[in-house]
Amino acid sequence: LSVFTLLSIFAVPKVEWLGATEHDFGHLQQGEPVTHLFEFKNISSEPFIIDNVRTSCGCTAPSWDVEPVESAATNHIEIVFDAQKKGYFRKKIMVFFSGQRKSEKLYIEGFVK
Numbered sequence: 001l002s003v004f005t006l007l008s009i010f011a012v013p014k015v016e017w018l019g020a021t022e023h024d025f026g027h028l029q030q031g032e033p034v035t036h037l038f039e040f041k042n043i044s045s046e047p048f049i050i051d052n053v054r055t056s057c058g059c060t061a062p063s064w065d066v067e068p069v070e071s072a073a074t075n076h077i078e079i080v081f082d083a084q085k086k087g088y089f090r091k092k093i094m095v096f097f098s099g100q101r102k103s104e105k106l107y108i109e110g111f112v113k
Helices: 003-011
Strands: 015-017 022-028 034-042 050-055 060-064 074-081 087-097 104-112
Touching: 022 034, 022 074, 034 104, 050 060, 050 074, 060 087, 074 087, 074 104
Parallel strands: 022 104
Antiparallel strands: 015 034, 034 074, 050 087, 060 074, 087 104
């Protein structure tokens, strides 16, 4: 296999996001957690697992199934945001799927009153 072939194999996406990869919570109350589900579908021919989900701060907590996601199946990642500081926020969430080198990026934003 050539280097180009290997790179193209790793570049093939495993998921299709069902809906937006960004979510705007709008105006929030400080100290009242809010939740959003990012849904996806396995578009590869093989099952995979979610290896890790990293957030840009401790105020954003992800949760996900540890079971394999079968080919053509749908699943979701739950994000809970607990606003501690007032003002505008935009947080990045990086999702790592097994066998995919590059993370998928999700974003949440809003304004805390």
